[in-house]
Amino acid sequence: MDGWVTGIFVYIVVWWVVLFAVLPWGVRTPDNPEPGMASSAPIEPHMLRKVIATSVVALLVWLVIYAIAQSGLVSFRDMVKDL
Numbered sequence: 001m002d003g004w005v006t007g008i009f010v011y012i013v014v015w016w017v018v019l020f021a022v023l024p025w026g027v028r029t030p031d032n033p034e035p036g037m038a039s040s041a042p043i044e045p046h047m048l049r050k051v052i053a054t055s056v057v058a059l060l061v062w063l064v065i066y067a068i069a070q071s072g073l074v075s076f077r078d079m080v081k082d083l
Contacts, residue, residue, distance in 0.1 A: 010065060015058040022054045 027042045068074050 007062075007066065011058060011062045014061050014065070015054060018058045018061065019050070019054045022050050022057065025050065025053070 026046060028044075029040055030037075030043055033039045033041065069076065
């Protein structure tokens with residue numbers, strides 16, 4: 001990656017993608033939802049746990065992307081030039 005700004009943007013994009021993958025983890029819906037509530041609303045969403053898990057998994061994915069970019073194995077600049 002060219003600089004720290006690019007690295008931050010890549011991390012943010014990876015974080016959001018991972019968040020949408022982590023959101024369904026451990027979701028339980030109520031057997032008898034209250035009137036006016038969505039039947040698919042989780043009982044306890046555990047958002048803090050999911051945000052922490054998302055941050056850790058996103059960091060690991062970002063480190064892999066960073067290692068690939070720094071190794072020269074894949075050149076993103078060359079990919080753009082070929083378009």
